[in-house]
Amino acid sequence: MALVTTLATILKTYEYSETSKILRLLTRDHGLCSVIAKGARRPKSRFGGLLEPFTDGVATFYTREGRELHTLSVFELRRERQALGRELMRYAGAGLLTEIALRFAPAAADKELFDQLGRGLDRLLEERGDLETAMLEETWKLIVHLGFAPNTECCSLCGRAVTTGERTQFDLTGGGIICGRCQPQAKNLSLRELSSTAVAELSALVRGGRGDGRPLESAPAQRDLLRDFVAYHLADYQQLNSFRFLEERLR
Ligand SMILES: [Zn+2]
Structure with a gap:
């Protein structure tokens, strides 16, 4: 079991049992993590009312090899955005x-x-x-x-720079613009007209x-x-x- 301390942003929270909460965190040092905050829903929880989405803090939790859900020990508030x-x-x-x-x-x-x-x-x-x-x-x-x-400067098919005022479409699947000349050969793509x-x-x-x-x-x-x-x-x-x-x- 290892103890981890990292900056974290709460992305989402779920109620868990009568008294606990599961938090999905984006952490600065360990990527996405799920932690359980035991007792967080109790009125006198040591976490206070801080464990809400969009809140930043320093999270300390215990990790165990092979486990997806870690146990939150401390969440020190840095910035709430309620x-x-x-x-x-x-x-x-x-x-x-x-x-x-x-x-x-x-x-x-x-x-x-x-x-x-x-x-x-x-x-x-x-x-x-x-x-x-x-x-x-x-x-x-x-x-x-x-x-x-997405590619917004040149046509995704021919690479030509699209000129101002040219009829341009956006190819959602390829993720880029398609110039007027190439549109006839791009009919099977998911195109969206853009001014x-x-x-x-x-x-x-x-x-x-x-x-x-x-x-x-x-x-x-x-x-x-x-x-x-x-x-x-x-x-x-x-x-x-x-x-x-x-x-x-x-x-
Ligand atoms: Zn083109």
């Missing part, structure tokens, strides 16, 4: 970032991913500009970090975003594209729960 729950867009965005981390983080520790998730959650908490832009920018940062950057504004805004999103908090002109198209891109590339054609949540409420 205020995310006060506004739908902030909460939905945080849910999206944590769901992506939970489902697609690599098994090995990824310190940059951990730090990026923290920056994204902080931004959603503090953003004063357009929240949907912040959500799209921070989500693309995670996706690009995970190695799924030149949408292509330019997607290109900026993939490069880290403009960061100025202004709303995107193509926001609805970007939301649909992000949802479907994640489904096609990362999630075996399944929509993420957090997108479903967001869309039900935006309707």
Whole structure:
């Protein structure tokens, strides 16, 4: 049995028995971990009321070789982000970032991913500009970090740089744009028409975003594209729960 201490972000919590909680953590030094916080649901628990999603802390737990579920010993609070729950867009965005981390983080520790998730959650908490832009920018940062950057500069088939105003489509399966000339031979792909504004805004999103908090002109198209891109590339054609949540409420 080894004792591990690491920075951790709580991604999700589950009630377990009458008194305990299971936490899914993204840790800085050990990747994704599941821990059980025994007694955490008791009113006078030594963990207090801190064990909620989006919270950062220093987690100390016992690991045992071959076990998937570790026993949490201490969770020292570093940053709680409960205020995310006060506004739908902030909460939905945080849910999206944590769901992506939970489902697609690599098994090995990824310190940059951990730090990026923290920056994204902080931004959603503090953003004063357009929240949907912040959500799209921070989500693309995670996706690009995970190695799924779409090709937005050149045609995926012929490699030609697409000119402004050219009729452009986005190939969801290949994950890149298709120029006007190549579209006739790309009929069997899952194509999505994108305006030149949408292509330019997607290109900026993939490069880290403009960061100025202004709303995107193509926001609805970007939301649909992000949802479907994640489904096609990362999630075996399944929509993420957090997108479903967001869309039900935006309707
Ligand atoms: Zn082409």
